[in-house]
Amino acid sequence: MSHTKEFTLYTHIGAPNGWKVAFVLNILGRTYESIYLDGNTFKSPEHVKYNPNGRIPTLIDHNNGDLVLWESGAILLYLIDTYDTEHTISVASPREKAVLTQWLFYQTTGQGPYFGQSTWFRHVHHEKIPSAIVRYQNEARRILGVLESVLSKQDYLVGGKVTIADIAFVPYNNVLQRVIDDDFDFKKEFPNTYIWHTKVTAVDGVRKGLEERLRLLAEDEKKARA
Template identity: 55%
Template sequence: MSHGKQFTLYTHQAGPNGWKVAFVSTELGLTYESIYLDFGKNEQKAAEYTKYNPNGCIPTLIDHKNNDFVVWESNAIIVYLAEKYDTAHRISASTPNDKVFELQWLFFQASGQGPYFGQAAWFKVYHPEKVPSAIERYQKETARVIGVLDGVLSKQEWLIGGKYSVADIAFVSWTNVALALVLPDAQGINVEKDYPAFWVWHQKLMAHDSIKAVWAERAAVQS
């Protein structure tokens, strides 16, 4: 394993959870080497990888400058990076209350957005047979989660602390999945029109230099 970069990031070319970590790392100016696991070859379940991540999923981060410290689960990785490498709290919470709010949104992203958007994409695109009731259920759940965010963002610009933070960044890649795959033909759902505060927030996130750079990196590895 090369230790030329500070971190090794085990990830996947398309997997949204790995790109969340890349966004935060790039925003903090941290250097990482990405190893893209081939899910078609089941590399994420191989012993060479599960010795780091027993769940056999992506992402996993190894911090070579912290005694090869290993952490998995994308939002746990984000908390680790924020706690250890954002001591100035540029993109993370600085007060006890805001730290709780930060965790609140990271938990909501991990338990609400990721699973529902992921199931929506699975049944819409990847499931071997069409199950209209499942597609409709998860499209509606996707819209419901967006509605939760829209309701909050209609009253404030960012999710915590009045600033752009990891709480916002964590939602970006799965939102792009929803906009590209899940909702374009959803009956009666127009994200830009129905959830305007959410829409404006997501456009601002996508305009950030670090997010643009990582999303371009994603496009390059998929080409």
């Protein structure tokens, strides 16, 4: 079967991890079709045949024999290794590659799970468990504190420029009030991390993705009110 786009991306409008991939595809100038799943279709046969874990994102590369990849960190590494030959959002030296991978792992195993759990216990869990809410709010602040300690000394995480290591943090840091507290003041509590986040979100491909997310969320809200 022929495809009009280079990639198919199974994702979710509100969930952060799929947007990381969209940002990177945008920056690299690749064409892709996004298939937006919801909580009822993550584990549908149509999706699970590609991703046995039944989560998003799932990426199919039609340029490479319909290669299927899931897990956002693995997808980002594949995209830069395969398509970022100019090192636009990646680095060339083995030393810097190791640092980039370190930060990407920190995002996928630290920021993502802790921010996700904070959001779950604050907004989704069937009962309020104050101790769980406080624990994950504190963990979210700890993650930001680690970033702040580094970004107070340098502009970006590796290579002196925006890379996938920086980009991966954007979708979660973009919803900090939902993660931590409605009155959370990102700029005041973590000023250097806020400046960094602002610079990364201004990158064209990231900005384009964030605008698309807002447009889709607005459409969903309009449908819900209809």
